[in-house]
Amino acid sequence: xxxxxxxxxxxxxxxxxxxxxxxxxxxxxxxxxxxxxxxxxxxxxxxxxxxxxxxxxxxxxxxxxxxxxxxxxxxxxxxxxxxxxxxxxxxxxxxxxxxxxxxxxxxxxxxxxxxxxxxxxxxxxxxxxxxxxxxxxxxxxxxxxxxxxxxxxxxxxxxxxxxxxxxxxxxxxxxxxxxxxxxxxxxxxxxxxxxxxxxxxxxxxxxxxxxxxxxxxxxxxxxxxxxxxxxxxxxxxxxxxxxxxxxxxxxxxxxxxxxxxxxxxxxxxxxx
Amino acid sequence: xxxxxxxxxxxxxxxxxxxxxxxxxxxxxxxxxxxxxxxxxxxxxxxxxxxxxxxxxxxxxxxxxxxxxxxxxxxxxxxxxxxxxxxxxxxxxxxxxxxxxxxxxxxxxxxxxxxxxxxxxxxxxxxxxxxxxxxxxxxxxxxxxxxxxxxxxxxxxxxxxxxxxxxxxxxxxxxxxxxxxxxxxxxxxxxxxxxxxxxxxxxxxxxxxxxxxxxxxxxxxxxxxxxxxxxxxxxxxxxxxxxxxxxxxxxxxxxxxxxxxxxxxx
Ligand SMILES: Nc1ncnc2c1ncn2[C@@H]1O[C@H](COP(=O)(O)OP(=O)(O)OP(=O)(O)O)[C@@H](O)[C@H]1O
Ligand SMILES: [Mg+2]
Numbered sequence: 001x002x003x004x005x006x007x008x009x010x011x012x013x014x015x016x017x018x019x020x021x022x023x024x025x026x027x028x029x030x031x032x033x034x035x036x037x038x039x040x041x042x043x044x045x046x047x048x049x050x051x052x053x054x055x056x057x058x059x060x061x062x063x064x065x066x067x068x069x070x071x072x073x074x075x076x077x078x079x080x081x082x083x084x085x086x087x088x089x090x091x092x093x094x095x096x097x098x099x100x101x102x103x104x105x106x107x108x109x110x111x112x113x114x115x116x117x118x119x120x121x122x123x124x125x126x127x128x129x130x131x132x133x134x135x136x137x138x139x140x141x142x143x144x145x146x147x148x149x150x151x152x153x154x155x156x157x158x159x160x161x162x163x164x165x166x167x168x169x170x171x172x173x174x175x176x177x178x179x180x181x182x183x184x185x186x187x188x189x190x191x192x193x194x195x196x197x198x199x200x201x202x203x204x205x206x207x208x209x210x211x212x213x214x215x216x217x218x219x220x221x222x223x224x225x226x227x228x229x230x231x232x233x234x235x236x237x238x239x240x241x242x243x244x245x246x247x248x249x250x251x252x253x254x255x256x257x258x259x260x261x262x263x264x265x266x267x268x269x270x271x272x
Numbered sequence: 273x274x275x276x277x278x279x280x281x282x283x284x285x286x287x288x289x290x291x292x293x294x295x296x297x298x299x300x301x302x303x304x305x306x307x308x309x310x311x312x313x314x315x316x317x318x319x320x321x322x323x324x325x326x327x328x329x330x331x332x333x334x335x336x337x338x339x340x341x342x343x344x345x346x347x348x349x350x351x352x353x354x355x356x357x358x359x360x361x362x363x364x365x366x367x368x369x370x371x372x373x374x375x376x377x378x379x380x381x382x383x384x385x386x387x388x389x390x391x392x393x394x395x396x397x398x399x400x401x402x403x404x405x406x407x408x409x410x411x412x413x414x415x416x417x418x419x420x421x422x423x424x425x426x427x428x429x430x431x432x433x434x435x436x437x438x439x440x441x442x443x444x445x446x447x448x449x450x451x452x453x454x455x456x457x458x459x460x461x462x463x464x465x466x467x468x469x470x471x472x473x474x475x476x477x478x479x480x481x482x483x484x485x486x487x488x489x490x491x492x493x494x495x496x497x498x499x500x501x502x503x504x505x506x507x508x509x510x511x512x513x514x515x516x517x518x519x520x521x522x523x524x525x526x527x528x529x530x531x532x533x534x535x536x537x538x
Contacts, residue, residue: 159366162335167383167431168354177382181370263369263411 049232054239057232065221065233069240072202072217075130076248079137079198084191086138087145091183092175095153112143116201120208129209133217136205141198148190152183185264188256195248203241218244283311284346285435285467286332291341292492293327301327303492305341309435309469314461316470316478316485318524320532324493325471326363329437332469333360359433361441363471365420367412373399373423374408380431398426401456403449418445425453429460436461436468442477454480455508462505475528479520480512487527489534496531499524 031051037043038050045053058065090108094101116136123132156179164174206219218237225233260267287308293301301324309315309332317325330336331343334353350356359380367376377398381391399405402422412420421444428436442450458481461468472478478485485499501520503511511517 157366159362159364160368162330162333163360163362163366163379164383166333166335166353166358166360167380168352169383173383177379178368181368184370263371263413265413268413 046229046231049235053232054235057236058239061233061236065218065236065240068216068218068221068237069244072199072206072219072241073244075134075137075202075206075217076195076198076244079134079141079202080191080195082134082138083141083145083194083198084187087142087190087194088149088187090142090146091149091153094150095175095179096171108143108146111139116140117204117208120205123205124209133202133205133209136208137198137201140201141194144193144197145187145190148186148193149183152186153179155186156182185256185260185266188252188259192249192252192256195252196245199241199245199248285309285311285349286346287344288328288331288338289342289344291328291331291338291343293324293331293336294339300492302331302338302494304494306495307332307486309467311467312465314458314468314470314481314483316472316482317488318472318475318478318485318528319488319493320490320528321473323488323490325473325488326439328493329360329439329469329471333358333437335360357431357434359428359431359436361421361425361428361436361438363439363443365412365417365424367420367423367427369412372409372411373404373415373426376412376423377427377430379427384431394430398430399423401429401460402426402453418449421445422453432464432466434466436466438468439471440473441470443472443474450477451509451512457481458505458507475521475524479517479524480507485524487524487531489531496534497527499527 035050035052038048049057090104094105116139119139120132120136123135126132127135160178160182161174164178169177202217203219206217207223209220210223218241221237222234225231225237257267288305291305291307292303295301305324305328307315307328317328319325327336331338334343345351345356368379374395377395378388378391381394382388396405396408399408402425404419404422404426407415407419410419412423415423421441425438425441428438442453445453454477457468460466468481470478470481479501482501483505485501487496487499488494489496499520503516503520
């Protein structure tokens with residue numbers, strides 16, 4: 001029995017290793033193919049730079065790329081924080097007052113379904129550029145938090161809610177000790193979606209702003225490099241953006257895991 | 273309900289008068305259910321599955337409104353539900369998964385505004401009482417079904433309720449633990465002088481514990497008959513093996529069979 005168990009564990013570990021190795025191998029193959037295509041066809045770097053040149057650009061242009069990345073990340077995290085506060089706050093208000101929910105929920109949905117790229121130019125007229133970008137990122141990020149929190153607040157165990165009523169709990173006590181903890185896994189799930197969306201929102205709005213503004217985020221670098229036909233730098237900025245997106249998702253997943261691992265099925269380690 | 277007030281005995285707590293419950297899906301769970309609970313008694317509701325026992329208990333607790341009939345509290349009882357000192361053990365453990373056994377047992381005290389340190393001795397006494405002192409820090413998912421149920425019982429007892437409502441609390445336990453908790457419950461009941469309404473479908477358990485057994489008909493539940501168990505407390509293992517106990521069990525069994533044969537009138 002212990003033999004089969006350790007065999008199963010070994011298989012499990014091999015499985016995990018494969019999940020790491022295979023994407024990396026695919027990446028390496030893709031790089032190789034990219035490099036070969038560029039070399040064999042002698043494609044000029046202002047059309048398609050090879051991977052080596054792109055990575056060299058990341059290194060040589062690091063100071064400017066890094067400061068741009070910081071600007072984009074700052075906007076993203078500010079938007080995410082505001083999305084968390086706004087999403088959870090609105091969900092709590094909706095949960096408290098049906099009148100409030102019926103009055104304003106449709107507008108939250110409208111805000112969500114209107115493409116942010118179409119809202120951005122309008123906002124840019126009324127707001128300074130950084131604020132407009134932040135608002136756009138917030139608009140796309142807050143809805144998943146709102147929707148998930150609403151779902152979470154409504155999925156409280158009925159008997160537990162009865163127990164709170166029986167002990168004469170106040171609405172605030174029910175919110176703090178019952179509804180919010182029950183909603184926590186949902187909130188964290190919403191936040192994970194919101195993280196990616198906040199980055200997308202920040203980039204899309206900055207692109208819409210174009211090089212007109214004084215912004216210096218990564219999106220601005222991409223637009224600017226495009227005008228100057230500095231294609232290697234476009235690629236370099238794009239790669240940094242993807243890495244930032246992956247890092248945000250990984251960080252939020254880790255956060256969710258750390259908070260829930262004690263009790264929630266989604267985060268509890270499988271039995272062995 | 274001043275009209276029904278004179279019907280009260282001085283020492284009754286709450287009475288259900290002609291209570292009927294029809295759910296939204298048109299299921300009629302209770303029909304013409306009358307029950308008066310006396311202070312200090314241990315009354316069991318005994319009946320087949322689905323006869324409305326849980327529904328009756330929820331109505332007593334004020335968690336469900338009856339469709340017809342009235343629930344009348346003696347005017348010596350506090351008017352607000354939070355102050356009546358009701359303890360409720362649900363048929364399912366109903367624990368908060370995000371906190372451990374201690375946190376779950378702490379809940380009723382926390383809602384009353386006690387701080388955690390002040391409540392700690394009461395919490396550990398309650399957990400020790402159900403044999404879970406070693407599992408104070410375990411989360412519900414780390415506990416077996418019976419252990420979760422015992423945490424739920426400890427949570428109900430920690431406030432020393434004046435009216436304890438229990439919905440098949442020992443159904444998931446092994447015989448030995450069940451007997452032990454039966455005895456503990458009786459001891460506690462005697463010591464506190466509180467009132468217990470106990471739902472069960474075990475004839476043996478109801479006879480061992482109760483001072484009065486209410487036998488219910490199948491759905492829609494109504495009272496088929498009432499059997500007093502006039503055996504002095506404290507009861508112990510000697511009572512469990514006595515001919516008197518066997519005779520009472522037979523009597524209750526016969527009544528239950530008759531109740532099932534009589535049907536609920538559907
Ligand atoms: N919330 C509800 N909505 C609709 N029907 C319900 C609801 N709760 C209970 N019922 C119905 O009412 C009837 C009585 O239910 P109840 O839970 O009171 O039975 P019970 O006597 O406690 O049964 P058991 O011994 O199996 O727990 C059942 O037929 C059930 O289907
Ligand atoms: Mg039941």
